[in-house]
Amino acid sequence: MRILIVEDSVLLREGLVRLLADAGHEVVAALPDASRVLEEVHDLQPDLAIxxxxxxxxxxxxxxxxxxxxxxxxxxxxxxxxSQYVEERYASDLIAQPGGAVGYLLKDRVTDVTDFLESIERIRQGATVLDPEVVAQLLTRRSRDEKMLRLTERERAVLSLIAEGKSNGAISRLLFVSEGAVEKHITSIFQKLDLEQDEHGNRRVLAVLAHIDATSPQAPVGPGAQQNGMTR
Known part of the structure; x- marks a missing residue:
């Protein structure tokens, strides 16, 4: 897989280059900032941008x-x-955008190289891969949404696992319930959120998270957009 990296920490950037190369991937560029990332992606045509x-x-x-x-x-x-951070202002917009696969992983929570490489492979295969903490913060952000309050605690657990890209079978094993029970929970989730059910895991995740953030203010995007005033 052809991969482009944008990471300001030289140690982490070079570490990712070495790790991915050793795993058989081709790192086409490793950039310290995003000033030329649009041009580099256009010219180099990577399969994945980290x-x-x-x-x-x-x-x-x-x-x-x-x-x-x-x-x-x-x-x-x-x-x-x-990243080390969940940037809630844009995270839902990123996940909800139609298009290729997407992932959001937190650096401090990646403790196993094999798991990280497997996550990259799942993204290449079209999965949406989200750290549970990302899901939790997005759900908390919209916790006042009337439709989200309809969900039971178990349904919220199922929804979080769906957002991690887990299959129904994997969810059943993690929650120690039957696949039939998982399917019933998912049906209930979509009914309570007024979302149509489908068989495409990515579409389910994107639709749910798009709904979660549906009423949030839209923000400008792109490397040249106005800063939001956050401090490091």
Missing amino acids: VDVRLPPSFTDEGIRAALALRQQDPSLAVLVF
């Missing part, structure tokens, strides 16, 4: 805004946001 959230010059949200812009420029591009 992007940090907070990049120079302001170390606020340049990375995730660049990820949004990349998906707008090339909807087929798979994007993995790999």
Whole structure:
């Protein structure tokens, strides 16, 4: 797989290059900031872009805004946001955008190299891969939404696992229930959220998270957009 990396930490950037190369991937570019990422992706045509959230010059949200812009420029591009932070302002927009596969993993919670490489492979195969903490913060952000309050605690657990890209079979094993019970929970979730059920895992995740963030203010995207005033 052809991969482009945008990461300001030289140690982590070079570590990712080595790790991915050893795993058989081709790193076509490793950039310290997002100033030329749109041009580089256009010229190099990677299969996956791995992007940090907070990049120079302001170390606020340049990375995730660049990820949004990349998906707008090339909807087929798979994007993995790999960061220490959950940038809620843009995370739902990123996940809800139509197009290629997407992932959002937190650096501090990746404790196993094999798991990380497996996540990249799942993204390449079209899965939506989200850290549970990302899902939890997005759900909390919209916890006042009347429709979300309809869900039971078990349905919220199922929804979080769906958002991680888990299959119905995997959810049944993790929650120690039958697949039939999982299917009933999923049906109930979609009914309570007034969302149509389908058989495509990514569509389910995107639809649910799009609904969760449906009433949030829209923000400008792209590396040149106005900063949001966050501090490092």
